[in-house]
Amino acid sequence: MAERKTRPVEPRVTFWGAARSVTGSMHRVDACGRSVLLDCGLVQDSRSESLRRNREFPFRPKQIDAVLLSHAHLDHSGNLPNLVRQGFAGPIYCTPATRAVAAVILGDSAKVQEAEAALLNGRRNSGEPEVEPLYDERAVYRTLLRLKAIPCDTPFVVLPGLEATFSDAGHLLGSAMLSLRIDGPQGERRLTYTGDLGRPGLPILRDPAPVPAGDLLIAESTYGGRAHGSADETVERLGEVIRRTVDRGGKLLIPAFSVGRTQSLVYLLHQLLGAGRLPNVPIYVDGPMAVRATEVYRAHPECFDPPALRMLQEHPELFGEGRVTYVEKVHESLALNDEPGPCVIISASGMCEAGRVLFHLQRVVSDSRNTVLIAGYQAEGTLGRRIAERPPEVRILGRSYPLRAEVVALDGLSGHADHDELLRQLTPLAGTTAKVRLVHGELASATALAEALRKLGFGDVAVPERGESAVV
Incomplete structure (x- = not known):
């Protein structure tokens, strides 16, 4: 025009x-x-x-x-x-x-x-x-x-x-x-x-x-x-998905924006672990950008609500340090899928259009023991949207893969x-x-x-x- x-x-x-x-x-x-x-x-x-x-x-x-x-x-x-x-x-x-x-x-x-x-x-x-x-x-x-x-x-x-x-x-x-x-x-x-x-x-x-x-x-x-689920329902469903995936020996992959969604997920996982509502499973946040973003969050507590401020005072490891492993190096990222047992991997990008999550998807989507958790909005035309629609196969980095992993959408984290x-x-x-x-x-x-x-x-x-x- x-x-x-x-x-x-x-x-x-x-x-x-x-x-x-x-x-x-x-x-x-x-x-x-x-x-x-x-x-x-x-x-x-x-x-x-x-x-x-x-x-x-x-x-x-x-x-x-x-x-x-x-x-x-x-x-x-x-x-x-x-x-x-x-x-x-x-x-x-x-x-x-x-x-x-x-x-x-x-x-x-x-x-x-x-x-x-x-x-x-x-x-x-x-x-x-x-x-x-x-x-x-x-x-x-x-x-x-x-x-x-x-x-x-x-x-x-x-x-x-x-x-x-x-x-x-x-x-x-x-x-x-x-x-x-x-x-x-x-x-x-x-x-x-x-x-x-x-x-x-x-x-x-x-x-x-x-x-x-x-x-x-x-x-x-x-x-x-x-409509989204309530906050309490969302936390409960997140715990259920993790327990179900761990029980069948699979890996849970959560494509997530490095800024915002990743910090919210880690905060909720920290709460679930502290309450004894999760099995003892390794949790990885994969990507240097997520590490830098978490540092920015720590620097701006003026944006936090009262519960987060109280939790920060009582537990300085608000974003999971000590319970969550932050992965920055590429070779460490590539090795995550060689882990012998269940684990949780949070990786960008949130709509699966770029970033390390693509390499994790290649290793995860074709195994029925695994789960891909969609934790945010997926725009039309993106790989994340296609996965959320659960087709029989998906194309990742130029190759087609059968989609056998469980796909769960959790809109309550939006x-x-x-x-x-x-x-x-x-x-x-x-x-x-x-x-x-x-x-x-x-x-x-x-x-x-x-x-x-x-x-x-x-x-x-x-x-x-x-x-x-x-x-x-």
């Missing part, structure tokens, strides 16, 4: 990413003669269209004056280095913990981009152009220099006429909702962006703050129409609010919010949430397509 040549007079948001899909969050706000991005994430599925969209922005990056970053997950932050590489020179505002997490996630992403480019170049035919990585570690370094840390609940001026406030989203360490006050031609307008909205009662993190009121609400809809939790958090805004635009959800999920919101009294509720705009 062609970009407008002139900026609209009325404050306007254009939805350029995570529109009727989950990954690639990127929304452009045009107001007060300036342009601001809400997030700048990577599209994360296997289609060639995604590669093109990640490389090519639907606007000139030099036109963007600032970025407001909700949190550091790749689908929200992962294309920032490419934005900088292509000419963006403004500030990127986020919370202090997000700045620390982004350094880990973006640094790892650059290494993945460079490794994948090298792999493709090794396979290219004579005469084909060399593949360049989307960005490299130098671009990440330049990006990190632009991150400006602002604590939650502290209003700050983004640009003349634009004031923003972060509030706790409870999704990931440092994650935030955003309230943007805009001096428009018809007076003050307010825009609220939920980013990824967390769940009450999640391990470690504080619960989400109340969603700020706004004239336009941009809300996530990942689990619209679906960092996203489910349908009812979203409604509970958004209902207080009914009657005061003029417009709602639902993003970060596949069409069926977003549509289910939209219908429920209309029944609660929200009037103008829509699920925008990519490139659609809404006046604030």
